[in-house]
Amino acid sequence: MTTPDADGGLLAEQLLRLTRRVHRIQKHHLQQRGLEITPAQSRLLRTLAHYDTPPRMADLAERLEVVPRAVTTLVDALEESGRVRRAPDPTNRRVIRIEVTDEGRKVLRELHHARRSAAEEILAPLSGEQRNVLGGLLDTLVDGAPVPSADGAPVAERRC
Secondary structure, three states: OOOOOOOOHHHHHHHHHHHHHHHHHHHHHHHHOOOOOOHHHHHHHHHHOOOOOOOEHHHHHHHHOOOHHHHHHHHHHHHHOOOEEEEEOOOOOOOEEEEEOHHHHHHHHHHHHHHHHHHHHHHOOOOHHHHHHHHHHHHHHHHOOOOEOOOOOEOOOOOO
16 A cells, blocks of 8 residues: 655545546446536536526526536537526526426436446445445545444445
């Protein structure tokens, strides 16, 4: 096992290499499924799926932490491919909402399967115990604190 240097440079490089590998493998799995979608379009589509009611463009920009113009470009491309549609707000005709279409829901299912396959490929060399340890470490990095178990010890239930 590699020992990290004092300033975290080695760990930072390992994280960057892993991130590039994840993106490369996910891209490969998306291509295998014939999904022509950019990572940014994929992110927007997945974000849309988390709303109970179709959001406004401004809502999406805020959630994605991008400028509204970037959302417009992404929605334009997704609308052209039939994955989303612009719809008038039923209570305010000046407001346009963004809805996922049936085609978009189909693509979301394919995205889910492609991402899951990519994760399994990346995690394949790890044992179950190693996956649990990695999950706990990732939770700590993402959330800033370990996920405690009922007895107070850090644990992580993994979903790939």
